[in-house]
Amino acid sequence: MTDFDTPTPESNPKDAEYLAKLQDYYADWKSIPSYAALCEVFGIASKSWVKAILDRLGKAGFLERTPDGMWIPTHQFFARPFAESSVQAGMPQSITATQGDYYVIDEMLIDTPSLTTMIPVKGDSMIDAGIHEGDVAIVEKRNLASVGDIVVAIVDNDFTLKTLGKEGGKFILIPANPAYPVIRPKGSLEIFGVLVGLVRKYKK
Amino acid sequence: MTDFDTPTPESNPKDAEYLAKLQDYYADWKSIPSYAALCEVFGIASKSWVKAILDRLGKAGFLERTPDGMWIPTHQFFARPFAESSVQAGMPQSITATQGDYYVIDEMLIDTPSLTTMIPVKGDSMIDAGIHEGDVAIVEKRNLASVGDIVVAIVDNDFTLKTLGKEGGKFILIPANPAYPVIRPKGSLEIFGVLVGLVRKYKK
């Protein structure tokens, strides 16, 4: 399955800049404005040139049109560059130039949207696993897990995030913080889901 | 007796249904169509009634308008109701991931797409800050940062992730691991960007 043709990302040197402006605009407003409004966004004065730019971005695969002719972003529009760590000097612009991979974070972390849920982390019981208060846990809902998985279990009607362990044939919940005790459920252990990802946002 | 308008979230019983249709449409097309097109989507025949619906959804906080009058979705537009299955009381606020593909995590972490890039973390020099090898750093490219920010600096032609500090009027790079030394650059310090987010994927 290698027969997709490579859409030349940009046929015009300035298109990358226009695309960047459009991406930033979309991040703010979640819509693609009219040609007239795009004149301001792009800093140019003619609608016809805006159309030419959008046509090129469309051809390059960053935009497409609805049946009624509205411009809408494609998957490619949202992808972000992923730098190889071995990138050497020359930096700021060359990141885009090194045609590395492009990813969408949601797709990296979420395989099954309908089973996946995001839960904010409370407390510091998993701090030694690098899971801090305020982080967001990406959890795939299922009630089977393997020893060693980090799971969201339901204990005393509350969610708790712990490593699943086994001790004498019974499942236990192991925190990653020596200040917390291992949880040995009396009865059966109800597992809500398995941790598949973690997201942290740093305030600016 | 004078009765005032009660600012109920939805003043019309069918608005919930219209909202659902609009959400589905948006998930497909990532845009809010014209009133005429919405007539088809909603299954009604008059633009004025579509406008009335959108005005109500706007008042209820699901939509708003750009300065140039376009309708755009708000945060509330994307919020999903609580989890379906047999979850009892005590469910923390959690959102299920997207059907369709609206990119929640990306939107959470990325303010300025054109300046944001993803860099894999290598080494354990920031482990006490909960940043592990293999994590992906979400970095906003800029060369100014504040003391206390975690920055990506360019040292010896390589990226390095450290906390920015100051010592005797000069900037230094502080690791979050006692096994690593503080970096005191000889000349000036070249900052590639600032850490704005962190993403970790657990293998399954």
Next chain:
DNA sequence: TTGACAGCAGAACGAACGTTCTTTAGTATG
């Protein structure tokens, strides 16, 4: 020095759009 072309501006125009106003059908109240 000319010609060709690329990058952009500007005008023209019909179609589509959003807004407002008026009308109609149905239902509930009393």
Next chain:
DNA sequence: CATACTAAAGAACGTTCGTTCTGCTGTCAA
């Protein structure tokens, strides 16, 4: 039967939109 109100339709209209075409300016090769 009269009234009142809601849900929706429809018409009217000025504005804006997208499209196309033409014009201008600078650059570069012949």
